[in-house]
Amino acid sequence: MPMLTINNLHSAYQGQVVLQGVDLSLAEGDILALLGPSGCGKTTLLRAIAGLQPTSHGQISIANTLCNDDGVLVPSEQRHVGMIFQDYALFPHLTVAQNILFGVSEKNPDLRAQRLQEMLALVRLQGLAERFPHQLSGGQQQRVSIARALAYRPQLLLLDEPFSNIDAQVRGQLICEIRQILKQLNISAIFVTHSKDEAFAFADQLALFKAGKIVQCGRPETLYELPNDRYVAEFLGSVNYLPASIYDNYQVDTPIGRLSSRTALNKPISYAGELLLRPQQFELLGDDNSDAVISERRFLGNHCHYVVDILQYRLQVHSEQTQWQLGQRVKLQMKAHSLVVF
Amino acid sequence: MEQSHNLFQAAQLMGSSAWQSFFRLALPMARPALAVGVALVAMETVADFATVDYFAVPTLTTAVYDTWLGYGSLSAAAKLSVLILLVVFTMVGVERFARRKQALYQQGVQDAGQFKYQLKGWRKWAVFSYCTMLLATGFLIPFLILVNYSYHYFEQSWHDEFWQLSINSLMVATIVSITCVLLALLLMFVKRVSPYRQDLLPSRLVSTGYALPGTVLAIGVLAPLTYIDFAINDIYQWLGMKGPGLLFTGSLAALVIAFTVRFAAIAIGSIENRYKTMSPSYDMAAMTMAQKPWQLFYRIHLPLLRKAMFVGALLVFIESMKELPAALLLKPIGFENLATYVFQYVSDEQLEQGALAAIVIVLVGLFPLIYLNKSIEQNYADVNH
Incomplete structure (x- = not known):
């Protein structure tokens, strides 16, 4: 059963069309990342799902209840969605305990105390219940806001850039921790970010946004390996393009030779276009007779970033072999992978 | 700046x-x-x-x-x-x-910290004397003269009427500051939660009141209230009953209305500034946790606005104690407060006898100002720590 279904959603904000025909579906227990550059409409979509942003056209259903449609608008307070904000939105005049219990409608004091303890244990903040938000670190504040949203027992959790204010050193760990909590409770979540690394680390599904539309949605691996278009390919990682024409279902001719794909190609035979090659899909072999030569080299710790000139093309190559120096002639080899031609 | x-x-x-x-x-x-x-x-x-x-x-x-x-x-x-x-x-x-x-x-301007040139020699003393002179001629000397007058004329000034005057001033100032704060809360809450642009209009309109000179405002309040008073009495007469007299223009109501129009902007400013520092995500968080607008107001806004309400009320209070022209034009017959009393003695060239009342007005305004300056510095320190 899908937890969330969105059909052809449109929204305008102060006269500007922000969402123009968004379709999306989220299975129960899944975590979906809305990824895109700032100003592309991803936060607007999140707010529309929460009922905080008016929509002009299209439907949103949460757990099979129609929430937005022409003439239908279920107010935020009846949607049972939890929301985590970029600035955490912890109420500064309330303690951690009061914040966590803010949305809990349970009246029985024992049950309330029990819920509080559960939540504190879940986010590992036992002993901090009587602190005020300003006495906590950024990561702790974020965990309180997660606990507060979960204590309310939402059907769907929405996270708006939740990790952007967290120090880079602890961000990775916090992402893992929160992902674990959501998986443990089988909570469906939608998460907005402009960082592909956060999206890869946190989400089961990825929806890439461009100017108010979703350009591709699916598993992160699929989007990375088989992007629909150049925008998706370039957003998710570095790229090289080489002119290419399709030879048969699995092979493609390029200036650096005939290359084979692990899966069937996405274009018909004799189609001429450009082949996508990621920098880490090359292998470099020393070869003094080769016409490829290393023209730039940057050492990056666990790998080296090379620029290789071949014919009139410049290719970016990431290699764990750090021994090649400027001017070294190398032979380019492809690692086996699925090829994509645009 | x-x-x-x-x-x-x-x-x-x-x-x-x-x-x-x-x-x-x-x-x-x-x-x-x-x-x-x-x-x-x-x-x-x-x-x-x-x-x-x-x-x-x-x-x-x-x-x-x-x-x-x-x-x-x-x-x-x-x-x-x-x-x-x-x-x-x-x-x-x-x-x-x-x-x-x-x-x-x-x-x-990210870091508006102070940049100081250290002055030395005669320059230091020149700057110091200039600043001291401003303070002395603007406040210290007049205030000391007032203190001197009130000391010498204490017997004549300190009478039962003086208590009544002070109570009148305090009462009007208290009513006005409470009214202004309540009005400001209402307007600013609507402005905060309403998605409609036209809902900004009332608070904008009310904020212009502060630009109106007291004299102009008094006339502006007087004209419609006189009309209403006459209309009420006409209706009573038409019903064959004796009219209630001048309900608005003959009572403190006119004074309170005029002061509220003039000073609401101060309370609005104080509350509006606090609202600006409150993240809009507080509201969204509360709303997604099934809070209705009144709960949002009561559980989140009100506790966070408490200090701003107090500061706003205090500022309105000080202004209401001082306001003269509107009080002169709108006071009911026989009603005097400290400001009108001082004015009356000053007009009669008997400044000495009004000095005590003048000092009370100054002090009532001074102590809250010291507190406010402290709390502003405190806030500044909080923000910058």
Whole structure:
């Protein structure tokens, strides 16, 4: 059963069309990342799902209840969605305990105390219940806001850039921790970010946004390996393009030779276009007779970033072999992978 | 006006002396702020009543006062008031325009910390004496004269009536500050939660009240209230009953209404500033946790606004204690407060006997100001720590 279904959603904000025909579906227990550059409409979509942003056209259903449609608008307070904000939105005049219990409608004091303890244990903040938000670190504040949203027992959790204010050193760990909590409770979540690394680390599904539309949605691996278009390919990682024409279902001719794909190609035979090659899909072999030569080299710790000139093309190559120096002639080899031609 | 000290450090590194930094940097950057200051002073001067009246300088404000209280002509007073309004609105326009520029000039002020030149020798003493002179002539000397008068004339000034005057002043100021804060809360909450642009209008409108000179405002309040009073009495008469008399113009209601119109802007400003520092995500968080608007107000906004409400009320209170022209024009017959009492003695060239009341007004305003300055510094420290 899908937890969330969105059909052809449109929204305008102060006269500007922000969402123009968004379709999306989220299975129960899944975590979906809305990824895109700032100003592309991803936060607007999140707010529309929460009922905080008016929509002009299209439907949103949460757990099979129609929430937005022409003439239908279920107010935020009846949607049972939890929301985590970029600035955490912890109420500064309330303690951690009061914040966590803010949305809990349970009246029985024992049950309330029990819920509080559960939540504190879940986010590992036992002993901090009587602190005020300003006495906590950024990561702790974020965990309180997660606990507060979960204590309310939402059907769907929405996270708006939740990790952007967290120090880079602890961000990775916090992402893992929160992902674990959501998986443990089988909570469906939608998460907005402009960082592909956060999206890869946190989400089961990825929806890439461009100017108010979703350009591709699916598993992160699929989007990375088989992007629909150049925008998706370039957003998710570095790229090289080489002119290419399709030879048969699995092979493609390029200036650096005939290359084979692990899966069937996405274009018909004799189609001429450009082949996508990621920098880490090359292998470099020393070869003094080769016409490829290393023209730039940057050492990056666990790998080296090379620029290789071949014919009139410049290719970016990431290699764990750090021994090649400027001017070294190398032979380019492809690692086996699925090829994509645009 | 806050100026980034990085700019001054940059200038100093490029070999600019203190004087050069002042003329080439500080002064040009302060131009919009100076324009704002000039416009505000001009507005206050046009609106001033007591000073010009004492020195018998005939101005528009004294003319309004005389026309109404002397000749009893409300319509002529209203016409004169419109003239003052014209001047005031021009000044407000200048002020707004300068402020817009100021925003431009202040773009990119991240760290408005202080940049200090350490003065030495005669320069140090020259600056010190100039600043001391301002404080002395503007406040210390007049205040000491007042203290001296009230000491010598204490017997004549300290009587039962004095208590009544103080209580009258305190009562009006208290009612007005509570009314202003409640009004400001209502308007600002609507502004905060309403998605409609037209809901901003009432608070904008109310905020313009502060620009109105007391004299003009009094006439503006008087005209409709007189009409309502007459209408009420006419209805009673039509029903064959005896009318209730002057319900509004004959009671404190007119005074409270006029003061509220004039000072609501202060309470609004205080509460609006606090609202601006409150993240909109508080509201969204509360709403997604099934809170209705009134719960949002009661559980989140009200506790966070508490200090701003108090500060707003305090500022309105001080202003209400001091306000003279509106009080003179609108007070019910037989009602006096500290301000009108002082004015009466001053007009009769018996300044000495009004001195005690004047001191009470100054002190009532001074102590809260000290508290406010402290709390502003405290806030500044909180934000910057």
